[in-house]
Amino acid sequence: MENKRLGRQTVRLAHPPAVHSFSNIGGKMESQGPLSDYFDELCPDSFFGAKTWEQGESAMQQRVLNKALAKGNLNPRDIDCIFAGDLLNQCIGTSFGLRDFGIPLYGVYGACSTMGESLSLAALLLGGGYAHTAAALTSSHFCTAERQYRMPMPYGNQRTPTAQWTATAAGCCILSTEGQGPFVTHVTCGKIVDKGITDANNMGAAMAPAAYDTLAALFRETKTAPSDYDLICTGDLGKLGHEIVVDFFRRDGIDMSRNYRDCGLMLYDLEKQDMHAGGSGCGCSACVLNGYLLRGMRAGKWKRIIIAPTGALLSPTSSFQKESIPSICHAVVLSNSKEDF
Amino acid sequence: MENKRLGRQTVRLAHPPAVHSFSNIGGKMESQGPLSDYFDELCPDSFFGAKTWEQGESAMQQRVLNKALAKGNLNPRDIDCIFAGDLLNQCIGTSFGLRDFGIPLYGVYGACSTMGESLSLAALLLGGGYAHTAAALTSSHFCTAERQYRMPMPYGNQRTPTAQWTATAAGCCILSTEGQGPFVTHVTCGKIVDKGITDANNMGAAMAPAAYDTLAALFRETKTAPSDYDLICTGDLGKLGHEIVVDFFRRDGIDMSRNYRDCGLMLYDLEKQDMHAGGSGCGCSACVLNGYLLRGMRAGKWKRIIIAPTGALLSPTSSFQKESIPSICHAVVLSNSKEDF
Numbered sequence A, B: 001m002e003n004k005r006l007g008r009q010t011v012r013l014a015h016p017p018a019v020h021s022f023s024n025i026g027g028k029m030e031s032q033g034p035l036s037d038y039f040d041e042l043c044p045d046s047f048f049g050a051k052t053w054e055q056g057e058s059a060m061q062q063r064v065l066n067k068a069l070a071k072g073n074l075n076p077r078d079i080d081c082i083f084a085g086d087l088l089n090q091c092i093g094t095s096f097g098l099r100d101f102g103i104p105l106y107g108v109y110g111a112c113s114t115m116g117e118s119l120s121l122a123a124l125l126l127g128g129g130y131a132h133t134a135a136a137l138t139s140s141h142f143c144t145a146e147r148q149y150r151m152p153m154p155y156g157n158q159r160t161p162t163a164q165w166t167a168t169a170a171g172c173c174i175l176s177t178e179g180q181g182p183f184v185t186h187v188t189c190g191k192i193v194d195k196g197i198t199d200a201n202n203m204g205a206a207m208a209p210a211a212y213d214t215l216a217a218l219f220r221e222t223k224t225a226p227s228d229y230d231l232i233c234t235g236d237l238g239k240l241g242h243e244i245v246v247d248f249f250r251r252d253g254i255d256m257s258r259n260y261r262d263c264g265l266m267l268y269d270l271e272k273q274d275m276h277a278g279g280s281g282c283g284c285s286a287c288v289l290n291g292y293l294l295r296g297m298r299a300g301k302w303k304r305i306i307i308a309p310t311g312a313l314l315s316p317t318s319s320f321q322k323e324s325i326p327s328i329c330h331a332v333v334l335s336n337s338k339e340d341f
Helices: A053-071 A089-098 A111-127 A142-149 A203-222 A238-251 A282-298 A316-320 B053-071 B089-098 B111-127 B142-149 B203-222 B238-251 B282-298 B316-320
Strands: A010-012 A018-026 A081-086 A105-107 A133-140 A169-176 A183-188 A231-234 A260-262 A304-308 A310-312 A327-329 A331-335 B010-012 B018-026 B081-086 B105-107 B133-140 B169-176 B183-188 B231-234 B260-262 B304-308 B310-312 B327-329 B331-335
Touching: A010 A203, A018 A053, A018 A183, A018 A282, A053 A081, A053 A089, A053 A133, A053 A142, A053 A169, A053 A282, A081 A089, A081 A111, A089 A105, A089 A133, A089 B089, A089 B316, A105 B111, A111 A133, A111 A169, A111 A183, A111 A282, A111 A304, A111 A310, A111 A327, A111 A331, A111 B105, A111 B111, A133 A142, A133 A282, A169 A282, A183 A203, A203 A231, A203 A238, A203 A304, A203 A310, A203 A327, A203 A331, A231 A238, A231 A282, A238 A260, A282 A304, A282 A331, A316 B089, B010 B203, B018 B053, B018 B183, B018 B282, B053 B081, B053 B089, B053 B133, B053 B142, B053 B169, B053 B282, B081 B089, B081 B111, B089 B105, B089 B133, B111 B133, B111 B169, B111 B183, B111 B282, B111 B304, B111 B310, B111 B327, B111 B331, B133 B142, B133 B282, B169 B282, B183 B203, B203 B231, B203 B238, B203 B304, B203 B310, B203 B327, B203 B331, B231 B238, B231 B282, B238 B260, B282 B304, B282 B331
Parallel strands: A081 A105, A081 A133, A231 A260, A231 A304, B081 B105, B081 B133, B231 B260, B231 B304
Antiparallel strands: A010 A183, A018 A169, A133 A169, A183 A331, A304 A331, A310 A327, B010 B183, B018 B169, B133 B169, B183 B331, B304 B331, B310 B327
């Protein structure tokens, strides 16, 4: 059987790569949230033992990769290739975090969709017969993101009600051509979608149309409906973005209310933790996938899920120049069965 | 025949994708250099008709993609997927440049190695049977890079002798599973290499060890020598970096002096144009490849070449934090024959 392009955006993998091992790491806020039992490491020190927050973010990537290697009984030489990136300018979380491993690297930039993008590309690499083992990795850090995108931390900037909280977290997933799974059976590549939202404090609204676009393509091209999945998770749309996606599908006569959740709404207790619209950042979907979701799949809680991280492809410069917010969403189908639809 | 991993970093493509069409664009300095006859468009306006330099860089990406589509008699619907990125924070050159095309996008970040990385991934995608047509695209802009990495332009910053000049240029290469070629026969994925150079005005020295590492892997894994190629081109090492690479290989008893060049030394007349150590930026290797080099291959001037763009994975923040400069190099073998070694 050959790899099959089901439509413009979706590929069905003829030999679905298996999740070999996975790992996640979080910070203090993540340790106080409802998913705290599903982390490999929770570190109360926001510097992760380093001197600066940026170096701390690199340390997170380093630790989470080491942990995924250890859990999979692998060493760096066993990884043929890694796909990784982050939110920092020039993706320095990745450059410095992965510097000492000596693993061939393709750097990716998909903003908060990075976990979806890197997992897609790792799966495509293995499915193409190019490699046996590949890793997908990303991170985000509240303090580096605030400093870079919004205000210096000591300024104590007031957040708007639609603002989201950048997760201090990282996740790593190692795929292999052999193994027990879950398996990556399909990937859907996103297109840039920009509906003209300019409020950089309302990312959920900006990214929701991209999530809708990619999920709609996935359903259309695989000829499936939301009810064919046990769980559908977007990355970090938060409260508002989640509502918009449900609403968009409702207009198409498609019911998303039963099994559609958002990692940004799962990672924190929005009320108790004063999280406003929810969690965000590359690390949000990365730590939820590589903890709660994959553990749940291995435990048989869900058999087939979609993970669809969304990214807002803006920068402070583009916002200053009054541009709207282009967004993208990359979706991956994970299934406990290789022989999926 | 199946795709074959020849070693840790190099893949030989069983069905080498063909270059379907290619295009490049440059600015004023590029129009005054020795390769000016090998551009599809040379624009004296550094804003490329836009209001800001960043928007101008996006306009370059837009124009160069449109040109490559037109030269290949394609429309955006014919492109299954695009791999693109740039040097700007959060790769906004790409996000805004490609926003209106509706083409599925995997964003990449490899700093100035982006042309090598995007071309590699596009070739791997096609070689895996996932798609028929894919594009690789990148850009850089002198004014956006100066503003972001060094000093605001109006400051009239003095440049050091080892400094390089960021090319205002973009290049796009469209690959297809069918066609006359040249063909992408091999790709070599780079590892991060960091020899401790901290001078952000001496990128050539920082990146040269990465170029050496990747080229050495390519030669070793394909069991070839420099003399097996008509031309070997790194991306933007400039004068000093080029010398270092030649020197490194000389120590291994390998002669690179005959056919090894660097795009950063080809794009400008270093003396007349006061270019110090040479050209740099994602756009440097992108415009040289998608003009002078591919035109030369089609004309039969060279039969088999290596293009090996190098990237410095630093940011101003990492330099302020006294970090050294991690670098990477992604190499691609282009040949007029599909049935290559």
